[in-house]
Amino acid sequence: MAKIIPFKAVRPSRDKVGLVSSRPYQEYSVEELKFQLDHNPYSFLHIINPGYKFHEDITGEKKFRLVKNRYSEFKEEGIFIQDELPCYYIYETQSRHQKYCGIIAAASVEDYENDIIKKHEDTISHRERLFKDYLKIVGFNTEPVLLTYPDSELVNQIISETMQQRPEYEFTSLNKETNRLWVVNDPKTAAQIKSEFEKMKAVYIADGHHRSASSSLLAKESKENNPNHTGEEPYNYFLSYLIAESSLKLYEFNRLVRDLNGLSKKEFLMLLDEWFRIENRGEDLYKPSKKHHFSMYLDGEFYSLYLRKTNYEFTNSLSELDPYILYIKILQPLLGISDLKNDRRIAYLPGKNEPFEVKKAVDEGDFIVGFGMLPPTIEEVKQISDEGSIMPPKSTYIEPKLRSGLTVYEF
Structure with a gap:
């Protein structure tokens, strides 16, 4: 009540x-x-x-x-x-x-x-x-x-x-x-x-x-x-x-990261391959169209990242949330970003802006890689709240x- x-x-x-x-x-x-x-x-x-x-x-x-x-x-x-x-x-x-x-x-x-x-x-x-x-x-x-x-x-x-x-x-x-x-x-x-x-x-x-x-x-x-x-x-x-x-x-927040945590571009892509099927989209502006699909802009090119669901276990509503997947499979283990609120190596761009804004931020040299995804739905937000879980910071721009x-x- x-x-x-x-x-x-x-x-x-x-x-x-x-x-x-x-x-x-x-x-x-x-x-x-x-x-x-x-x-x-x-x-x-x-x-x-x-x-x-x-x-x-x-x-x-x-x-x-x-x-x-x-x-x-x-x-x-x-x-x-x-x-x-x-x-x-x-x-x-x-x-x-x-x-x-x-x-x-x-x-x-x-x-x-x-x-x-x-x-x-x-x-x-x-x-x-x-x-x-x-x-x-x-x-x-x-x-x-x-x-x-x-x-x-x-x-x-x-x-x-x-x-x-x-x-x-x-x-x-x-x-x-x-x-x-x-x-x-x-x-x-x-x-x-x-x-x-x-x-x-x-x-x-x-x-x-x-x-x-x-x-x-x-x-x-x-x-x-x-x-x-x-x-x-x-x-x-x-x-x-x-x-x-x-x-x-609800909109998503795109993620912008300042460096690859000491990895070369080739090393980073090879590590991503364990959890994602990667397709090079070239210079075409790319935005994901499905849940568990991500965009990545790196070194002047867009990539699509498709989660390998046979490797990933969904255990609750939080585990199905795209910002959470991006965090536990890329940002934390590969790029060394554990504190999404305070780490100065990461910044956020509201998803109501076009993919061009991610490209622009990286091309201007302040960041080396950008990630995009679909926004969470209100049903996802409610389910995660009902389960008592906490979404990663900057999961939604509302x-x-x-x-x-x-x-x-x-x-």
Whole structure:
């Protein structure tokens, strides 16, 4: 039974929302970031990059406290206003190629801890603690965890009927995406949404494992420090964007490696031959079309690698996952890459980019070999989560990527 509840969001005023909301911070180039900070005083980027006004690169607790100050200023100036009643929020984003729609709500930390909210990625402890400290000091969160749930006729119907009304927000961002948001504050409709999620045995984290883990740490610490803890305090929940499984878009991450671990090209190909049938594709751009098929770009040529299934034993869902096969048969034993998160010899390129981008990265000399594969399916992700296994880092690149500053969750 998943507990997904409405909350009182702090939101931009309708006339300023297009100026306030921003793409994820890491998506901006240095030039784009400078332009926004120089010319848009309403951008949420001013809150999360508070040192800019002082022309200083600030980190740690000092930065967190300045983030809190900038956020308070946005509220004092009426740029941000809090809803009076708990609401659900239906959010749609549409580009020329894709459209996504889901529900912004608060998800239960207890569900996360009890595996009702299921995980498929491991997390790094120091990153969990760092973001927990950030949340504790600033007192708010504006980066939703992306959750996915089994398709529901009732939820689809509610979303469809709500979208017939005038949206609270409708604006187009500079990256040519149209964004719309509807506020669901009708008690009967809100009760239907809450009840429908309570019928679901599980929901799954699609993106945001560190954010949810950090929220769990914050909840534990807050509970220990609150003698009057009831379980309904805001810190017992975390900001989430819930989207149906059929609407989620999964891409793969291509792997780029800087060297062959001391092997010559010939030695490397001969070692690969034990586990893969290799075909030289020459200069033709090649992308795999089947599960357990891989592409490789090396020394100006593409290769197809077909897993020799007679040699390989499938024991569970994880063993069938292509990023796992690539790791245990090539990256770790042949190229000496054991730590996929921290080894600087490996980099990742989202699979929504064409094979040409892998070729370009290798041809420019920063890398010597690149690998591609098909993306995992949502069924694979769910099965691995249900079995309690953990996928290798960067196994999926999932969309949508959500904007910051649209709905803020306060603790």
